Amino acid sequence: MQMTDRNAIRTEWDKFSHLLKRQEIPAKTTLLQEGKISKTMFFIEKGCLRTWVNNEGKEITTQFFFEGDSVSSVESFRTNQPSLYSIESLEPCILQTISQKDFQNIIENTPELKTQLEDHLFKRFFQSQQLLYSFLKNNPKQRYEELIEQHPHIIQRIPQHYIASYLGITSVSLSRIRNRR
Amino acid sequence: MQMTDRNAIRTEWDKFSHLLKRQEIPAKTTLLQEGKISKTMFFIEKGCLRTWVNNEGKEITTQFFFEGDSVSSVESFRTNQPSLYSIESLEPCILQTISQKDFQNIIENTPELKTQLEDHLFKRFFQSQQLLYSFLKNNPKQRYEELIEQHPHIIQRIPQHYIASYLGITSVSLSRIRNRR
DNA sequence: TGCATTTCTTTACAATTGTTATCGTTTAAT
DNA sequence: ATTAAACGATAACAATTGTAAAGAAATGCA
Numbered sequence: 001m002q003m004t005d006r007n008a009i010r011t012e013w014d015k016f017s018h019l020l021k022r023q024e025i026p027a028k029t030t031l032l033q034e035g036k037i038s039k040t041m042f043f044i045e046k047g048c049l050r051t052w053v054n055n056e057g058k059e060i061t062t063q064f065f066f067e068g069d070s071v072s073s074v075e076s077f078r079t080n081q082p083s084l085y086s087i088e089s090l091e092p093c094i095l096q097t098i099s100q101k102d103f104q105n106i107i108e109n110t111p112e113l114k115t116q117l118e119d120h121l122f123k124r125f126f127q128s129q130q131l132l133y134s135f136l137k138n139n140p141k142q143r144y145e146e147l148i149e150q151h152p153h154i155i156q157r158i159p160q161h162y163i164a165s166y167l168g169i170t171s172v173s174l175s176r177i178r179n180r181r
Numbered sequence: 182m183q184m185t186d187r188n189a190i191r192t193e194w195d196k197f198s199h200l201l202k203r204q205e206i207p208a209k210t211t212l213l214q215e216g217k218i219s220k221t222m223f224f225i226e227k228g229c230l231r232t233w234v235n236n237e238g239k240e241i242t243t244q245f246f247f248e249g250d251s252v253s254s255v256e257s258f259r260t261n262q263p264s265l266y267s268i269e270s271l272e273p274c275i276l277q278t279i280s281q282k283d284f285q286n287i288i289e290n291t292p293e294l295k296t297q298l299e300d301h302l303f304k305r306f307f308q309s310q311q312l313l314y315s316f317l318k319n320n321p322k323q324r325y326e327e328l329i330e331q332h333p334h335i336i337q338r339i340p341q342h343y344i345a346s347y348l349g350i351t352s353v354s355l356s357r358i359r360n361r362r
Numbered sequence: 363t364g365c366a367t368t369t370c371t372t373t374a375c376a377a378t379t380g381t382t383a384t385c386g387t388t389t390a391a392t
Numbered sequence: 393a394t395t396a397a398a399c400g401a402t403a404a405c406a407a408t409t410g411t412a413a414a415g416a417a418a419t420g421c422a
Contacts, residue, residue, distance in 0.1 A: 357371090
């Protein structure tokens with residue numbers, strides 16, 4: 001999964017701002033390709049990103065990220081294994097980036113941040129589980145309504161066909177759900 | 182989510198076997214009720230357990246555990262929050278149990294084990310994510326075939342209606358999938 | 363062994379979803 | 393401003409799933 005905890009970790013990282021590099025990218029820019037090893041972590045200053053996996057030629061979006069979020073292929077970043085998903089911009093973005101090497105140095109030499117990172121990962125784990133439960137408990141319509149309730153900014157900002165795959169359905173089906181009743 | 186990493190953590194824990202209590206329970210025994218705070222971790226010596234959530238009166242099984250697995254409501258155990266699911270035996274079991282207090286003492290005083298626990302949690306996080314991807318990528322039939330391939334012992338040992346809810350479908354639908362082709 | 367419970371299958375029907383395609387509309391880039 | 397690309401809605405049809413009910417088969421316990 002990815003890191004994303006608005007304003008929580010980011011503020012701590014400001015102490016190491018000299019290790020950050022500013023980067024501007026247009027929309028639809030690939031920051032990490034599925035199968036490659038993640039060597040960079042991104043902080044979103046402006047814009048939004050998504051992660052997605054290729055499933056038999058079709059793109060499935062697995063997560064969205066916005067201003068204040070930190071994004072990387074966490075497993076790949078941590079274990080040097082190939083990433084299971086791609087990271088891509090959905091809008092023109094301003095990013096701050098840090099290398100894996102610098103990141104690991106900071107973590108190893110700052111116990112406080114290490115603890116914070118572990119707590120952060122634990123929270124992400126918890127959220128991932130909650131999302132899984134939503135698939136077990138709810139049908140597509142219910143998941144869509146849950147998304148409206150819990151993450152209205154996603155509905156407002158992201159094109160629907162990305163949201164559809166994020167919900168595990170086709171864009172046709174999402175359009176039907178929206179225009180029912 | 183729950184801990185489960187056959188023979189990995191367990192062997193380390195043998196050093197603290199004097200803190201473990203042996204417990205024998207019949208099938209269908211509730212070890213932790215949804216909404217309660219988890220104060221115990223279980224190691225399965227013999228038998229199997231499941232975790233499940235209540236969804237509008239219907240039970241949805243979220244995970245299965247077997248010999249060598251360690252089981253607790255990890256989030257509840259770690260944060261003292263009410264558990265989101267129940268833990269229940271599916272067969273008569275022999276368990277070894279350790280209290281939250283003893284567990285935390287060991288973790289805090291054994292850096293090696295603390296690191297091991299964090300790695301373990303990271304792996305669980307990764308698995309939880311993989312499972313989520315399976316829901317995004319595959320239809321029920323594909324998920325069932327994936328389960329046969331990756332966890333055949335579950336198919337062999339667990340009644341089908343539990344497996345059905347674990348796959349996010351009804352037992353009727355699973356029966357149909359099995360008897361197609 | 364016998365009985366009760368649990369488990370699995372099957373049927374019929376309604377509802378939902380996937381697929382493919384078409385067609386406006388909106389958005390973005392030059 | 394014009395053109396191309398992206399996006400969303402809709403239709404028709406096949407396939408899948410949920411629901412409710414009934415019954416067969418397997419299991420567990422007295």
